[in-house]
Amino acid sequence: MTQNICAELAEFATNPVTTTETARLVTALSALDWMAVGIAGASEPVAAILRQAEQANGGTASAHIFGSDLRLPPRAAAVVNGTTSHALDYDDTHFAHIGHPSVAVFPAALAVAQAQDHPIVDVLEAALVGMEVSIRVGLWLGRSHYQTGFHQTATAGAFGATAAAGRLLGLTQEQMTHALGLTATRAAGLKAQFGTMGKPYNAGLAAACGVEIAQLVTLGFQANPDAMQGEFGFGATHHGQEDLDAALGGLGQEWLFEQVSHKFHACCHGLHAALEAARDLDIAEPQTAEMTVHTHSRWLSVCNQPAPDTGLGAKFSYRTVLAMRALGHDTARLDSYSAEICALPRLQALRDRITVRADDTLSETQARLEVLRRDGVRQEATHDLLAPKTLAEREGRVRDKAQALIGADHANAIWNVLQGGGRADDLGRMMSPS
Amino acid sequence: MTQNICAELAEFATNPVTTTETARLVTALSALDWMAVGIAGASEPVAAILRQAEQANGGTASAHIFGSDLRLPPRAAAVVNGTTSHALDYDDTHFAHIGHPSVAVFPAALAVAQAQDHPIVDVLEAALVGMEVSIRVGLWLGRSHYQTGFHQTATAGAFGATAAAGRLLGLTQEQMTHALGLTATRAAGLKAQFGTMGKPYNAGLAAACGVEIAQLVTLGFQANPDAMQGEFGFGATHHGQEDLDAALGGLGQEWLFEQVSHKFHACCHGLHAALEAARDLDIAEPQTAEMTVHTHSRWLSVCNQPAPDTGLGAKFSYRTVLAMRALGHDTARLDSYSAEICALPRLQALRDRITVRADDTLSETQARLEVLRRDGVRQEATHDLLAPKTLAEREGRVRDKAQALIGADHANAIWNVLQGGGRADDLGRMMSPS
Numbered sequence: 098m099t100q101n102i103c104a105e106l107a108e109f110a111t112n113p114v115t116t117t118e119t120a121r122l123v124t125a126l127s128a129l130d131w132m133a134v135g136i137a138g139a140s141e142p143v144a145a146i147l148r149q150a151e152q153a154n155g156g157t158a159s160a161h162i163f164g165s166d167l168r169l170p171p172r173a174a175a176v177v178n179g180t181t182s183h184a185l186d187y188d189d190t191h192f193a194h195i196g197h198p199s200v201a202v203f204p205a206a207l208a209v210a211q212a213q214d215h216p217i218v219d220v221l222e223a224a225l226v227g228m229e230v231s232i233r234v235g236l237w238l239g240r241s242h243y244q245t246g247f248h249q250t251a252t253a254g255a256f257g258a259t260a261a262a263g264r265l266l267g268l269t270q271e272q273m274t275h276a277l278g279l280t281a282t283r284a285a286g287l288k289a290q291f292g293t294m295g296k297p298y299n300a301g302l303a304a305a306c307g308v309e310i311a312q313l314v315t316l317g318f319q320a321n322p323d324a325m326q327g328e329f330g331f332g333a334t335h336h337g338q339e340d341l342d343a344a345l346g347g348l349g350q351e352w353l354f355e356q357v358s359h360k361f362h363a364c365c366h367g368l369h370a371a372l373e374a375a376r377d378l379d380i381a382e383p384q385t386a387e388m389t390v391h392t393h394s395r396w397l398s399v400c401n402q403p404a405p406d407t408g409l410g411a412k413f414s415y416r417t418v419l420a421m422r423a424l425g426h427d428t429a430r431l432d433s434y435s436a437e438i439c440a441l442p443r444l445q446a447l448r449d450r451i452t453v454r455a456d457d458t459l460s461e462t463q464a465r466l467e468v469l470r471r472d473g474v475r476q477e478a479t480h481d482l483l484a485p486k487t488l489a490e491r492e493g494r495v496r497d498k499a500q501a502l503i504g505a506d507h508a509n510a511i512w513n514v515l516q517g518g519g520r521a522d523d524l525g526r527m528m529s530p531s
Numbered sequence: 532m533t534q535n536i537c538a539e540l541a542e543f544a545t546n547p548v549t550t551t552e553t554a555r556l557v558t559a560l561s562a563l564d565w566m567a568v569g570i571a572g573a574s575e576p577v578a579a580i581l582r583q584a585e586q587a588n589g590g591t592a593s594a595h596i597f598g599s600d601l602r603l604p605p606r607a608a609a610v611v612n613g614t615t616s617h618a619l620d621y622d623d624t625h626f627a628h629i630g631h632p633s634v635a636v637f638p639a640a641l642a643v644a645q646a647q648d649h650p651i652v653d654v655l656e657a658a659l660v661g662m663e664v665s666i667r668v669g670l671w672l673g674r675s676h677y678q679t680g681f682h683q684t685a686t687a688g689a690f691g692a693t694a695a696a697g698r699l700l701g702l703t704q705e706q707m708t709h710a711l712g713l714t715a716t717r718a719a720g721l722k723a724q725f726g727t728m729g730k731p732y733n734a735g736l737a738a739a740c741g742v743e744i745a746q747l748v749t750l751g752f753q754a755n756p757d758a759m760q761g762e763f764g765f766g767a768t769h770h771g772q773e774d775l776d777a778a779l780g781g782l783g784q785e786w787l788f789e790q791v792s793h794k795f796h797a798c799c800h801g802l803h804a805a806l807e808a809a810r811d812l813d814i815a816e817p818q819t820a821e822m823t824v825h826t827h828s829r830w831l832s833v834c835n836q837p838a839p840d841t842g843l844g845a846k847f848s849y850r851t852v853l854a855m856r857a858l859g860h861d862t863a864r865l866d867s868y869s870a871e872i873c874a875l876p877r878l879q880a881l882r883d884r885i886t887v888r889a890d891d892t893l894s895e896t897q898a899r900l901e902v903l904r905r906d907g908v909r910q911e912a913t914h915d916l917l918a919p920k921t922l923a924e925r926e927g928r929v930r931d932k933a934q935a936l937i938g939a940d941h942a943n944a945i946w947n948v949l950q951g952g953g954r955a956d957d958l959g960r961m962m963s964p965s
Contacts, residue, residue, distance in 0.1 A: 155591045
C-alpha cells in the first residue's frame with residue numbers, strides 16, 4: 098500500500114525528535130542569519146508596503162515584525178516577516194530541492210511561538226522540523242515541479258510553515274495530517290515573479306499559510322487528510338514527481354537541513370565562488386599585479402559587467418567585487434556596493450588588471466582564481482560552493498555576516514538569545530533595531 | 532502579437548462599462564442570493580471556525596461578517612464571508628467554466644467598499660465586473676484546468692476578486708495589470724477538498740487574495756504584470772488551455788455573467804431538474820396515485836436513496852424530495868430536510884408509490900416526470916436546468932428562495948437596499964440577523 102505522505106510527515110512533525118549537534122547548531126545559525134537579513138531587509142520598499150498594509154489591518158498585538166515596534170496578530174506578522182526576510186535574497190538556500198527554507202518557516206514558528214510564549218529552544222526545534230518537512234516535500238515534488246515554474250520556497254515552504262506552526266500549537270498527529278492536507282489547497286507561488294516584489298511576497302504567503310491553517314485546525318477545521326497525493330492531489334496538479342523515497346527515506350534519522358547553505362556576499366550568486374577562492378589567497382593591494390577569474394560560461398552573461406558605475410552594477414561584476422575585496426571593502430555588507438566605491442581611482446586601476454575567462458571544465462558552483470603578485474609570485478585557488486565546511490567555520494562565517502549586516506552588538510545579542518534559555522518574545526523584541 | 536491577458540482584463544476592469552438591464556438585475560439577484568446563503572450558512576461549523584479565528588486576530592473594525600455584529604479588517608471579512616457563503620453549497624453557479632462566481636467576488640467587493648464607504652450601485656457594478664473577469668479567466672483556463680483538479684471557484688475566482696476589489700480601490704489600469712499578475716502567484720484551490728470544510732475555505736481564500744493584493748498595489752507593490760501567460764505563467768503551470776478568444780471575445784460588449792444559475796432547492800443538484808419538472812404538474816396529495824422519475828443514469832449512484840431516515844439522506848433521495856413537494860414542504864428551506872419529515876406516515880406512503888428510472892436519452896441537467904392521478908389523468912413534464920428563464924421568473928424565484936432561507940422581512944429589506952440608493956454599510960449591516 099502506498100504511504101500517505103501527509104500522515105507520514107504528520108507523524109514526524111508531531112512526535113519527539115532526536116536531533117544532532119550539527120542540526121541544532123545549523124538551525125541556530127540559520128535563525129541568526131534569518132534575523133540579520135530580516136532586520137537589514139526591513140528598509141526595502143516591499144517590506145515597507147507589507148508593514149503598512151498589515152499595520153492598517155491592525156489586530157491583536159502578539160507577534161513582533163521587522164522594522165517596527167508594533168506587534169501584530171501571528172498571521173499578519175508571518176506575511177510581513179516572510180516577505181521582509183526574503184526581500185534582499187540574502188537568506189539561506191537548500192540546493193537539494195532549490196528552496197530557501199528559513200524565510201517560510203521561521204516567520205511562522207516565531208509568530209505562533211510569541212503568541213503562545215514558547216521557550217526559544219522549542220521554537221528552534223519546531224523550525225528545524227518544519228524546514229526538514231519543507232525540504233522533504235520539495236524533494237517529493239522534485240525537479241519537474243521547479244522547472245515547470247513553481248517557487249519551491251513558497252510551495253514546499255508552505256508545508257514546512259504549517260508543520261512548524263502546528264507543532265508549536267500542539268496539534269495531534271491526526272490534526273497535523275488535516276493541516277498538511279489543507280495546505281495542499283493553498284500552497285502557491287510562481288517563479289514568474291522573480292525579479293519583482295512578488296518573489297519575497299511568495300515567502301510571506303507560505304509563512305502566513307502555515308500560521309492560518311495551523312490555527313484553523315486547532316479550532317476543529319477538517320480537510321482532506323490525503324490531499325497531497327492521488328489523482329487530484331497537490332502532486333498531480335502541481336507537476337510533482339511524487340518521489341516517496343526521497344521524501345521519507347531516513348526521515349527522523351537524518352536531517353537533510355544540515356546541508357543548508359548560507360550566502361556570505363551581498364551580490365549575485367555567480368560571484369560567490371570567486372570571492373571565496375580569493376579568501377584563500379593574499380590579494381590585498383598594492384601587491385597584486387594581475388588577476389584572472391575562471392568561471393563557468395553561463396555566468397558571463399549574468400554577472401560580468403566590466404566597469405559598472407552603480408551599486409547595483411557592482412553586484413554583477415567579477416572585476417569590481419574582487420577589487421573591492423583587495424581594497425578591504427566587506428562584500429558581505431549591503432552598503433559596500435555603491436556608486437562611490439565604483440568611482441574610486443584605486444578600485445578602477447585594479448579592476449582594469451583583472452581578466453574574466455570562461456572555463457566549462459568548472460561547474461556552475463566552482464571558480465578558479467589566478468593571481469600574479471608584483472613580487473613575481475603566482476598563486477592559484479579553486480573554490481566550490483558545495484564543498485563542506487566545518488561547523489566552526491560555518492559558525493564563524495554566519496556570525497561575521499550578521500555582524501556586517503546589523504552590527505556586532507546586535508548580532509551578538511541575538512546569538513546569545515539563541516544559545517541561551519530565553520523565550521520567543523526575547524527573540525521577537527530584537528527584530529527591530531531600536 | 533499575443534495579447535497580454537492581464538493588460539486586457541485590467542483595461543476592462545478599470546474603465547467605465549456599459550451594462551445591460553439583464554446584467555444589472557441578475558447581479559442584484561446574485562447579491563440577494565449571496566446574502567441569503569451567507570446568513571443561512573453562518574451556523575455551519577466551518578463558518579464558526581473562521582469567525583473565531585479572525586475574531587481572535589481582531590483589527591480595524593471596518594467590514595461586517597456573517598453571523599456576528601463584530602466588524603473586521605477587509606481581508607479578514609473577505610475570508611470569513613467567502614467561506615461562510617459557500618458553506619451550504621447553495622450559492623450561484625456559472626456552468627460555462629464551472630465555478631461559483633458570487634462567493635469569491637462579493638465578499639471582496641463588499642469588504643473593500645465598506646472600508647471606502649462606496650454607494651451600493653458601485654459595489655454591484657464592481658462585483659459584476661469582477662465576476663465577469665472570473666468567468667473569462669475560467670474560460671481561458673478551460674476544461675483541462677478543472678479536470679486536472681483545480682477548483683475554478685477559487686482559482687479563476689481569485690482574479691475576479693482582485694478585479695472587483697481593485698476597481699473599488701480606484702486602481703489605475705497599470706496598477707490593475709500588476710494586481711492581476713500578482714494574483715497569478717497566489718490563486719489556488721483544489722477539488723481534492725470537495726466534501727470537506729476545505730471546499731468553502733477555497734472561496735474564502737480567493738476573496739481574501741483579491742482584497743490583500745488590491746490593497747498592496749495601492750501602496751506601490753509591483754509584480755510581474757504578465758505572469759498569467761508565457762512559459763512560466765499561471766496558464767502553463769496550472770494546466771490551462773489559454774484560450775484567448777474565449778476569454779476576451781466580446782469583453783465589454785456582452786456579459787457572460789447574465790447566464791449564471793441559481794439553486795432553488797437545498798438538496799443534491801441531481802434532484803433539481805425533477806423538482807423543477809414537478810412545478811409544472813399538479814402533484815399535490817392526495818390526488819397522486821403513482822409517479823415515475825426519468826433521469827440520467829449517473830445520478831442513480833449519487834442521489835437515489837430509496838427510503839432515507841435522516842435529513843442528510845433526504846437531500847439525496849428522489850422519492851423523498853418529490854413526496855415532500857407533494858405534501859407542501861418547501862424544498863428551498865434548509866429545515867425542511869429532517870428525520871421528522873422522513874418519518875411522516877403520509878410521506879412514506881407516497882414515497883413508496885414513486886419509481887426512479889435511468890434514461891440516458893436525457894442529459895445530466897434534464898429530468899422527465901410522469902404522474903398518474905387517482906382520477907385516471909396522466910401528466911408528464913420534462914425540465915432542463917439549462918433552459919432560459921424570463922427575468923421576471925428569475926427575480927421571483929430568487930426572492931422566494933431568499934425568503935424561505937432568512938424570512939420575508941429580512942429578504943425584502945435586503946432587496947430594497949440593493950434596489951435603492953444606499954451605501955455599502957447599509958448592506959453590511961444586514962449580514963447578521965439581529
